Amino acid sequence: MKLLFVADPLASFKIAKDTTFAMMREAQQRGHALAVCTPQGLSWQQGLRVQARVQDIALTGQADDWFSAQPERLAALADFDAVLMRKDPPFDSEYFYATHLLEQAEREGARVFNRPRALRDHPEKLAVMEFPQLIGPTLVTRSSADIRAFHAQHQDIILKPLDGMGGMGIFRVKADGLNLGSIIETLNRDGAQSVMVQKFLPEIAQGDKRVLIIGGQAVPYCLARIPQGNEVRGNLAAGGLGVAQxxxxxxxxxxxxxxPVLQQRGLLLAGVDVIGGCVTEINVTSPTCFQEITQQTGCNVASLFADALEAAVRGA
Structure with a gap:
């Protein structure tokens, strides 16, 4: 197959832990051809198909100069067997516009994973609203009064922005309410921005689990991201320790x-975050943790993903 990865610049990859790199490595080992582009390289012009400025690459197996690249060329997305949208968050306006370009490419025959419409329809924090039976006490609001009432009821709460990533902008407020007013002002900006508020789950001490779902099926191991020191966040980007189990x-x-719900909507890969048996987020833009799970358990997550991708392309 000819695969196109829409991703951040390759120079920014940390290949020792990068999931997109693991996907590329597995694909190349299976004989698939690799090409890359950034979202900035996507374009559409009347009378033409959606195109991208792409580079054909090969992985070298080296730690430093880990890829070789051919000169940039213009290519229609529909000419690839699969297009993998792997741009990291944040899900900002430009990411949103990229999904529209990718959806036009779908109309022209491209097979895009995860599907662009599904990416738009599943903001990673708000997606939990569809599964209220699986989550803990949660509030989404712009109202500072609602947040104060939620704190009064639950005493120990977590507040976070809807567009954060990697644990960015997460605050904990205990029963004493210390700095609650200042945190509300910081996050909701006088009612201009919505905030997610959740009851603090003490089971975070045992880890914020990343459960990977590929082709509708769970990978048999998750990665428990355990907060370190006085940190409340388990995110690896915030210094959490990843323990596969x-x-x-x-x-x-x-x-x-x-x-099965996510698979039906065209979400080939998702990362469900679970604390104390409660779902806290459903990550669909660029889920990670492939390499950590594989290194600790021997379960080749990238191979499971490649199997699902090949099956999805054959079934298209």
Missing amino acids: PLSARDQEIANAIG
């Missing part, structure tokens, strides 16, 4: 409820 019965129950 088999799925619990509750993890599997959650995957069984969410996985």
